[in-house]
Amino acid sequence: MRPNSIIRFEQLFLGALALNVLNIILNWDTWSMVMDQGDGSDGMNAFATYTIIIFPFLINLWLWFKIARKASNIGKWLLIVMFLIGVIWSLATIDNYRTLGLTILFTILALKAAAIYMLFRRDAKQWFAGKAVAT
Numbered sequence: 001m002r003p004n005s006i007i008r009f010e011q012l013f014l015g016a017l018a019l020n021v022l023n024i025i026l027n028w029d030t031w032s033m034v035m036d037q038g039d040g041s042d043g044m045n046a047f048a049t050y051t052i053i054i055f056p057f058l059i060n061l062w063l064w065f066k067i068a069r070k071a072s073n074i075g076k077w078l079l080i081v082m083f084l085i086g087v088i089w090s091l092a093t094i095d096n097y098r099t100l101g102l103t104i105l106f107t108i109l110a111l112k113a114a115a116i117y118m119l120f121r122r123d124a125k126q127w128f129a130g131k132a133v134a135t
Contacts, residue, residue: 002068003123010068012115016108017060023104024053028032058083067119073128076119083112 036134059082066075091104097105 003121003127005118005121005124006071006127009115009124010064010117010119011066012111013060013064016111016115017057017064019104019108020057021113022103023108026104027101071128071130076128079119080116083116085110107134 060079063075063082064077066072067079087109088102090109092101
């Protein structure tokens with residue numbers, strides 16, 4: 001049985017991913033503008049943009065599965081590295097966001113930070129170590 005901290009991690013992390021999808025939808029005009037740059041004859045702008053959107057999302061889903069369902073300690077540390085890269089990227093591109101997008105971005109980062117915190121609670125540490133966890 002999964003400990004409460006892992007369940008909370010899952011809720012916070014999946015909430016952050018859902019909010020990220022909403023943020024992409026709300027800012028689709030910006031993504032469309034990126035896709036329209038260049039001559040577009042080879043379709044690489046759209047391909048690159050979709051890759052930038054979809055690839056990290058799929059990696060995050062895979063990490064969620066490895067952490068929340070398979071107790072992967074490696075997945076936990078990969079998630080932390082990705083989170084830190086995401087924070088740096090967000091700060092570097094902060095000028096591209098409007099007020100609502102910026103609010104959603106900081107909410108996503110806060111949810112992910114809280115989710116990561118859950119991975120370091122005592123019951124989560126026991127779970128990652130493969131020990132029985134009292135619930």
